[in-house]
Amino acid sequence: xxxxxxxxxxxxxxxxxxxxxxxxxxxxxxxxxxxxxxxxxxxxxxxxxxxxxxxxxxxxxxxxxxxxxxxxxxxxxxxxxxxxxxxxxxxxxxxxxxxxxxxxxxxxxxxxxxxxxxxxxxxxxxxxxxxxxxxxxxxxxxxxxxxxxxxxxxxxxxxxxxxxxxxxxxxxxxxxxxxxxxxxxxxxxxxxxxxxxxxxxxxxxxxxxxxxxxxxxxxxxxxxxxxxxxxxxxxxxxxxxxxxxxxxxxxxxxxxxxxxxxxxxxxxxxxxxxxxx
Numbered sequence: 255x256x257x258x259x260x261x262x263x264x265x266x267x268x269x270x271x272x273x274x275x276x277x278x279x280x281x282x283x284x285x286x287x288x289x290x291x292x293x294x295x296x297x298x299x300x301x302x303x304x305x306x307x308x309x310x311x312x313x314x315x316x317x318x319x320x321x322x323x324x325x326x327x328x329x330x331x332x333x334x335x336x337x338x339x340x341x342x343x344x345x346x347x348x349x350x351x352x353x354x355x356x357x358x359x360x361x362x363x364x365x366x367x368x369x370x371x372x373x374x375x376x377x378x379x380x381x382x383x384x385x386x387x388x389x390x391x392x393x394x395x396x397x398x399x400x401x402x403x404x405x406x407x408x409x410x411x412x413x414x415x416x417x418x419x420x421x422x423x424x425x426x427x428x429x430x431x432x433x434x435x436x437x438x439x440x441x442x443x444x445x446x447x448x449x450x451x452x453x454x455x456x457x458x459x460x461x462x463x464x465x466x467x468x469x470x471x472x473x474x475x476x477x478x479x480x481x482x483x484x485x486x487x488x489x490x491x492x493x494x495x496x497x498x499x500x501x502x503x504x505x506x507x508x509x510x511x512x513x514x515x516x517x518x519x520x521x522x523x524x525x526x527x528x529x530x531x
Contacts, residue, residue, distance in 0.1 A: 270315055272372055290369060299364040299380075301355045304422025304473070305348040308368075313345045316370055320345060322408060323401075326368070326378040331396040332357070337474070338374070339421060340410050349423040349474035350401040354380070356504045357397070358388055397503050402468070402476040404524075423474035429526040430515030432458055438510045446498035447482075450514065452489035459516035459525070460491060468524040469493065471500065493525075504529060 268285075269292040277283045293316075295309050317340065324347060326334040334357075337349035354360065358380050365385060369377035380388045391397070414421065434455040442448050450456050460467075462483045469477045479495035500506070506529065515526040 266315075293370040295368045295370070297366045297368060299354065299360060299366050301360055301363055303418050304352040304424075305346055305418045306351055307418075308345045308347065310344065312370065313340075313343055317343065317345050319372065320374050322406070322410065324374045324376065326354075326376045328378045328380070328390040330390040330392050332390055332393065333396065333398045334378070335399055335401050335475075337401055337406065337423075338410075339414055341414050341416050344416070346421055348421045349406075350399060352423065352473040353399045353475060353503070357391065357399075359505065364388075393502070397499070399473075399475045399503065401474045402470045402524075423472070425470075425472060425515065425526050425528065429517070430513070432516045432518035433513055435511065435513045438506060438508055438512060440508055443501055443506065443508050446494055446501075448493040448497050450491040450493060452483075452491060455514075455516075456483075456489075456491045458518045458520060459522045461521050464521075464523075466495070467493065467522070469497065469500065469527055470524060471504065471527045472529055500527075 269289055271289065273289055273293075274282055274286050277286045295312050297306060297308070299306075320338055322338050324336050324338050326336065334350060334353055336347045336351050339346040339348055354364075354366075358364065360380075360382075362383050364383065365381040367377075367379040367381070369379075371377060380390070382388060432455065434450065439449070460481065460483070464481050464483075467479050467481045469479050471477065477496040477500045479493045479497050482492040482494065484490050484492060506512075511530055513528040515528070516522040516524075
């Protein structure tokens with residue numbers, strides 16, 4: 255019995271070993287193929303959930319290997335950065351997880367295949383509810399979702415609740431002490447600039463000399479934007495930079511309602527976005 259346990263342990267450690275990036279012999283290719291299969295996990299994607307618990311087998315095999323940030327990468331090199339939490343020896347993907355819904359237009363849920371390649375990186379394949387593989391969107395350069403790390407400690411937090419709802423990203427209500435709702439126009443969608451009024455919002459949120467700002471969306475992603483103060487024919491602000499990439503990534507369209515939040519101190523360096531509030 256002890257001999258069998260030792261053999262099983264050695265076999266598992268062999269499968270958990272790093273992948274060979276350049277297998278040449280038939281034996282190396284066979285071993286690599288077995289390791290890929292061993293590192294492949296299947297998940298349900300629920301469009302109403304902003305977080306997910308990875309299979310317990312992953313936690314048992316590679317839970318000690320993964321750190322606070324994971325990256326999901328599809329075959330077109332689109333990347334999704336997500337926050338990792340560990341609770342009661344389970345591994346959860348939280349902030350940033352909801353980004354997949356709009357990017358792949360997942361209206362009814364999906365099935366995901368994650369292949370762990372090490373160092374917090376996963377290969378990603380998305381299938382619809384009928385198990386048809388979805389072709390990833392093509393962008394030049396590839397889309398890269400980056401989560402807002404402000405206020406996130408580098409270490410894992412103990413005593414977090416095992417609740418998908420509570421682990422999901424949501425804006426702090428204090429970010430919307432000053433808020434502006436608008437319906438997106440042709441200009442907002444097609445030109446790469448979001449128009450924000452000066453009166454009643456911009457005058458209280460921004461310093462007129464500010465030229466750059468961060469925009470955090472309701473999935474927890476941060477987008478680096480430019481800020482332009484316009485004075486003619488009337489005063490308003492234009493948010494550019496990665497705003498156009500955000501419009502594409504989230505498949506935003508003319509007529510969509512959004513809410514923008516900021517601190518009413520006249521020196522906001524970050525604004526917060528809720529889509530279709």
